[in-house]
Amino acid sequence: MEDILLLEAVERYLAGEMNLQEKSMFEDLRKKNAELDQLVVEHTYFLQGLDKYGTLKSFKHTLLEVESNLAAEGLMATPALKGKAKVLSLWNKYKRSMAVAASIAGFISLLTLGLTITYTKKYGNESYYELVKEITKTNKEIIVLKSKNVLPAIPIKPEPKVDFMGSGFLIDGKGYLVTNAHVISKMKNIYVENTKGQYYNAVAVYTDNNVDLAILKINDTAFRAVTNLPYSIKRSNSDLGEQFFTLGFPRKEIVYGEGYVSAKSGSDGDTTSYQLTVSANPGNSGGPVINRNGEIIGIITAKDSKADGVVYAAKSKNIFNLLDKIKPEEKYQLKTPVNTTLKGLDRVQQVKKMEEFVYMVVGN
Amino acid sequence: MSTIEHDQLLLKGLAENDKKSIETIYRQNYSMIQSFVLNNNGSADDARDIFQEAMVVLYEKAKLSSFLLSCQLKTYLYSICRRLWLKRLQQMSKFSTQVENLEETVAVEEEIEEHEKVNNDFILMEHAMNKIGEPCKSLLDAYYLQKKNMLEIAGEFGYTNADNAKTQKYKCLVRLKKLFFAQYKNA
Numbered sequence: 001m002e003d004i005l006l007l008e009a010v011e012r013y014l015a016g017e018m019n020l021q022e023k024s025m026f027e028d029l030r031k032k033n034a035e036l037d038q039l040v041v042e043h044t045y046f047l048q049g050l051d052k053y054g055t056l057k058s059f060k061h062t063l064l065e066v067e068s069n070l071a072a073e074g075l076m077a078t079p080a081l082k083g084k085a086k087v088l089s090l091w092n093k094y095k096r097s098m099a100v101a102a103s104i105a106g107f108i109s110l111l112t113l114g115l116t117i118t119y120t121k122k123y124g125n126e127s128y129y130e131l132v133k134e135i136t137k138t139n140k141e142i143i144v145l146k147s148k149n150v151l152p153a154i155p156i157k158p159e160p161k162v163d164f165m166g167s168g169f170l171i172d173g174k175g176y177l178v179t180n181a182h183v184i185s186k187m188k189n190i191y192v193e194n195t196k197g198q199y200y201n202a203v204a205v206y207t208d209n210n211v212d213l214a215i216l217k218i219n220d221t222a223f224r225a226v227t228n229l230p231y232s233i234k235r236s237n238s239d240l241g242e243q244f245f246t247l248g249f250p251r252k253e254i255v256y257g258e259g260y261v262s263a264k265s266g267s268d269g270d271t272t273s274y275q276l277t278v279s280a281n282p283g284n285s286g287g288p289v290i291n292r293n294g295e296i297i298g299i300i301t302a303k304d305s306k307a308d309g310v311v312y313a314a315k316s317k318n319i320f321n322l323l324d325k326i327k328p329e330e331k332y333q334l335k336t337p338v339n340t341t342l343k344g345l346d347r348v349q350q351v352k353k354m355e356e357f358v359y360m361v362v363g364n
Numbered sequence: 365m366s367t368i369e370h371d372q373l374l375l376k377g378l379a380e381n382d383k384k385s386i387e388t389i390y391r392q393n394y395s396m397i398q399s400f401v402l403n404n405n406g407s408a409d410d411a412r413d414i415f416q417e418a419m420v421v422l423y424e425k426a427k428l429s430s431f432l433l434s435c436q437l438k439t440y441l442y443s444i445c446r447r448l449w450l451k452r453l454q455q456m457s458k459f460s461t462q463v464e465n466l467e468e469t470v471a472v473e474e475e476i477e478e479h480e481k482v483n484n485d486f487i488l489m490e491h492a493m494n495k496i497g498e499p500c501k502s503l504l505d506a507y508y509l510q511k512k513n514m515l516e517i518a519g520e521f522g523y524t525n526a527d528n529a530k531t532q533k534y535k536c537l538v539r540l541k542k543l544f545f546a547q548y549k550n551a
Contacts, residue, residue: 049489050504050508052482052485052486053493058381060416062381066390070387070394346501
């Protein structure tokens with residue numbers, strides 16, 4: 001406690017907040033007491049250091065913002081994607097289908113039928129595998145239940161009927177999103193909704209079942225293009241042990257999670273994905289996996305029903321492979337964000353800045 | 365406006381962390397630096413890193429009232445980037461004596477040395493900051509870096525009054541100081 005009072009006095013002295021009498025008393029004390037004198041010197045040095053740190057930090061942040069503006073304009077070159085030998089990618093593809101075949105039993109998708117939440121509440125901790133079955137059986141029944149629950153809010157558009165629910169995120173401010181292929185595979189109509197509660201009609205532009213990814217385009221006149229996405233997409237592989245956070249919609253509200261990369265390959269050596277240790281639930285499918293610099297490193301796809309906390313995520317570089325495939329078409333010249341403005345911010349700020357670009361993907 | 369006046373204005377803006385000035389400096393110089401790094405065993409990512417670092421050097425300089433630019437800003441920036449890139453190449457032990465020169469250069473050794481010290485201090489403080497944990501980190505950030513007043517902070521963090529927040533802030537500061545100076549002892 002004494003220390004604190006002393007520190008407070010030192011800070012007031014340094015800030016020039018003392019009145020004349022106090023000041024002269026303090027200075028007298030400083031002359032007599034070498035320890036206090038040392039404390040004042042040390043604290044001055046420290047506060048200067050802290051101040052320098054603060055200004056430099058905000059300067060670096062401005063730099064990143066400027067860079068991301070310029071990169072969006074195409075003034076700065078983006079790192080070239082390193083090509084993979086054809087044989088290797090064929091092998092990867094082949095591996096992938098083997099992986100899927102071999103692991104069907106232990107490998108379940110995180111796509112959720114829209115009413116999981118109701119069910120979970122009723123039955124508690126049943127495993128998801130059973131859950132899916134139950135819902136398919138009573139699908140109709142629950143849909144009726146659901147429509148009763150919808151409150152007559154002031155509807156601008158009628159709320160869509162929701163059978164399936166997953167997550168997705170913007171990769172181009174013009175309204176292009178990435179999600180999992182399995183999230184939308186059974187949807188006839190696709191809608192996306194952001195954390196502000198705005199929802200839009202969307203269509204699938206491209207689906208790749210091999211890597212389980214899909215690109216959606218918001219097809220809605222109400223949608224306003226976003227100029228700068230705060231995060232970037234990582235082209236290289238992440239390292240073992242890299243820490244990350246996730247955002248997704250296992251319920252009708254955005255949910256945050258944290259974890260680390262636990263293996264560089266997914267289920268059965270599938271090299272197009274990672275194994276992660278994180279908690280993920282049905283509905284997290286398609287959600288972004290973001291490292292501490294604000295780079296997207298993966299897309300949550302599935303979890304192992306037999307093991308605890310074993311989650312699989314498609315590697316972010318697959319997104320670029322998908323984009324290359326749609327590129328030949330004139331209208332699909334997507335510009336992905338190349339720079340992150342999230343670097344150096346604390347986690348709460350990072351999430352605040354990016355949550356509105358993560359979407360709930362729903363459909364029927 | 366002459367080049368000198370134009371450069372002075374940019375430096376003034378830079379010292380004030382003005383986004384427009386920073387953007388202008390990028391627009392006028394980035395492509396040159398990028399081609400330099402790309403032509404000398406570097407990638408686009410390297411170019412971005414180097415330019416960023418050079419901007420920090422320039423920022424540190426511009427903030428000093430004593431600083432007087434003795435050549436064109438373009439030449440100065442190029443010299444710094446060149447020096448930084450040579451250093452980086454040396455560290456990667458890829459050093460080839462033949463680094464292609466695109467522009468004339470001025471001596472910037474002192475600047476680089478100073479910058480390394482500043483950078484080191486920055487890293488030490490960042491380390492200490494990352495180690496103290498929440499809510500200390502946010503609390504100190506709000507008071508010392510964002511310069512918010514205690515009343516605001518109390519409200520934001522949910523302390524019942526400003527005095528409690530202040531006590532907590534000092535406790536955090538004592539911890540940060542310990543962590544910060546401990547690194548000096550270890551180093």
